[in-house]
Amino acid sequence: MSPARLPRSFYARDAEEVAPDLLGQVLVRTSRDGSRAAARIVEVEAYGPDDPASHSFRGITRRNAVMFGPPGHLYVYFTYGMHHCMNVVTGRPGEGTAVLLRAAEPLEGVDRMISRRGRERLLDLCSGPGRLAQAFGIARRDDGVDLVTGDLVCVERGTRPEAIRSGTRVGVHETARPWRYWIAGDPFVSRGRPGPPTAKGTSRARSTTP
DNA sequence: CATATGATCCGCT
DNA sequence: GCGGATCATATGA
Numbered sequence: 001m002s003p004a005r006l007p008r009s010f011y012a013r014d015a016e017e018v019a020p021d022l023l024g025q026v027l028v029r030t031s032r033d034g035s036r037a038a039a040r041i042v043e044v045e046a047y048g049p050d051d052p053a054s055h056s057f058r059g060i061t062r063r064n065a066v067m068f069g070p071p072g073h074l075y076v077y078f079t080y081g082m083h084h085c086m087n088v089v090t091g092r093p094g095e096g097t098a099v100l101l102r103a104a105e106p107l108e109g110v111d112r113m114i115s116r117r118g119r120e121r122l123l124d125l126c127s128g129p130g131r132l133a134q135a136f137g138i139a140r141r142d143d144g145v146d147l148v149t150g151d152l153v154c155v156e157r158g159t160r161p162e163a164i165r166s167g168t169r170v171g172v173h174e175t176a177r178p179w180r181y182w183i184a185g186d187p188f189v190s191r192g193r194p195g196p197p198t199a200k201g202t203s204r205a206r207s208t209t210p
Numbered sequence: 211c212a213t214a215t216g217a218t219c220c221g222c223t
Numbered sequence: 224g225c226g227g228a229t230c231a232t233a234t235g236a
Binding site for chain 3 (some may be wrong): 058061062063077078080081082095140
């Protein structure tokens, strides 16, 4: 019943529209004992329809089924044999669009994040999709949880970023959709190579600090 | 059934 | 900067 919690309508839009709007918002996980873990989202990636880079591109499977459900739910997948990544489902049911949460700035429950991560440097706690999921204790069993009405995880309204940058998505060799968004100059953004891999391969993304 | 691969992280060089 | 870890998932035989 938190008035700060983002409503369903926030998620029920195109992924590339939701993605930049998620920057500055606060991801919150409430444990059964009432303790909270919270972090300010600083980096995301959108995965749209007809997007070869999206898990939903080849149709619905058991793994990606949640992506095709109603917006405002968590889509969690396991990869590289050891990492979980979390997305928020966007758009309309059947579309299969989502936004990957890539990095955040720890705000609450830092001690718990440190123990879950096994590392104590604040900058390394949530700076990467696998790290973020680990810090929040998110795993496959959290696949499909409702961010709007659920008790476990939600996104609360935060502070608006001063400036937003965008560039090519990490691990995606395509320049047509620069759907990685991050807060300009934010130290908690992951070290994932910024900038499009241009043909001659010398340029960097426009990630200069204002 | 067999196998290739990945929206990654970490430690070592 | 590079490669190993490590396995669920998808796909093809």
